[in-house]
Amino acid sequence: MSLTSAPSSQKTVRQAVDTIGRLEQLDGVGEQLERLLRPRLESRGLRNALSGVWLGHRLHPMLTDVAIGAFTGAALVDVLAPRHPQIARRLIAAGVMAAVPTAASGMSDWIDVYGDARRIGLVHAAGNSLALGLFGISFLHRGRRHKESDRHGGGRLSSFAGLAVLAATGYLGGHLSYVLGVGVDHTAFEPRIEDWTDVAAAEEVLEGGHKVARAGEVEVLLTRTEGELHAMANRCSHAGWGLDPGKFEDGCVTCPAHGSRFRLDDGSVVRGPAASPQPVFEVRAENGRIEVRSRKG
Numbered sequence: 156m157s158l159t160s161a162p163s164s165q166k167t168v169r170q171a172v173d174t175i176g177r178l179e180q181l182d183g184v185g186e187q188l189e190r191l192l193r194p195r196l197e198s199r200g201l202r203n204a205l206s207g208v209w210l211g212h213r214l215h216p217m218l219t220d221v222a223i224g225a226f227t228g229a230a231l232v233d234v235l236a237p238r239h240p241q242i243a244r245r246l247i248a249a250g251v252m253a254a255v256p257t258a259a260s261g262m263s264d265w266i267d268v269y270g271d272a273r274r275i276g277l278v279h280a281a282g283n284s285l286a287l288g289l290f291g292i293s294f295l296h297r298g299r300r301h302k303e304s305d306r307h308g309g310g311r312l313s314s315f316a317g318l319a320v321l322a323a324t325g326y327l328g329g330h331l332s333y334v335l336g337v338g339v340d341h342t343a344f345e346p347r348i349e350d351w352t353d354v355a356a357a358e359e360v361l362e363g364g365h366k367v368a369r370a371g372e373v374e375v376l377l378t379r380t381e382g383e384l385h386a387m388a389n390r391c392s393h394a395g396w397g398l399d400p401g402k403f404e405d406g407c408v409t410c411p412a413h414g415s416r417f418r419l420d421d422g423s424v425v426r427g428p429a430a431s432p433q434p435v436f437e438v439r440a441e442n443g444r445i446e447v448r449s450r451k452g
């Protein structure tokens with residue numbers, strides 16, 4: 156392989172993905188699908204379960220490992236132990252079962268993305284559905300009624316085709332996370348506030364009120380409830396919107412963008428789609444001034 160081939164292949168793949176991201180023709184389908192999905196994902200329990208609130212981390216990437224692992228295992232059995240098609244069949248069955256919650260968690264993440272990420276996510280989902288169909292065909296081919304026909308390799312062929320499609324859609328999934336930042340904790344790169352830092356006058360944050368202050372590069376949301384001062388990162392961990400125009404009630408703030416709800420005292424997620432807790436800071440009032448710093452550890 157020539158030393159110059161890698162960059163040109165990178166360019167080609169990137170151009171192909173960028174082209175998908177610009178396909179405005181997909182927007183109509185995206186809107187219809189969102190209209191179908193959103194009301195079904197409204198319940199707090201379901202949204203929290205699918206977002207990964209209980210895990211403190213997005214659920215979708217973890218589930219994809221199970222499905223892709225099972226499908227890849229089936230293909231490996233076909234290559235390395237071709238006399239055991241039933242083992243491959245069981246692995247395909249496991250992959251198909253894992254694909255159901257994987258798709259549900261993916262759709263829950265997808266309804267809150269826009270523009271190129273939404274279009275790429277749509278193609279990612281369509282490709283995964285195609286791969287799932289191919290694995291389903293492979294499963295049926297390996298069944299008792301199809302044993303004869305599978306001597307000609309129908310089951311293996313559709314399984315390999317499914318794996319190839321899955322590799323392409325997996326690439327798109329990786330692009331969504333690692334390039335477009337879908338599903339990452341948007342506070343991950345906020346710098347720590349190492350020392351006590353003066354951010355506001357105490358009288359600027361009255362009972363039930365809030366204020367956005369700045370500690371260096373970090374926007375800090377100051378609130379006071381039941382006489383207690385609280386300070387948390389103003390940038391929402393879900394997709395980076397500011398929390399300050401949100402709704403403040405019952406000791407929580409609700410993000411104005413997609414409705415994630417965080418407790419003001421400890422930053423924990425009460426309602427998704429955010430899965431990561433919101434960073435909170437130590438806060439004190441001294442000599443009429445409010446100071447904050449990052450928590451230790």
Ligand code: FES
Pocket residue numbers: 267391392393394395396410411412413414415428429
């Ligand atoms: S940015 Fe999506 S819920 Fe806050």
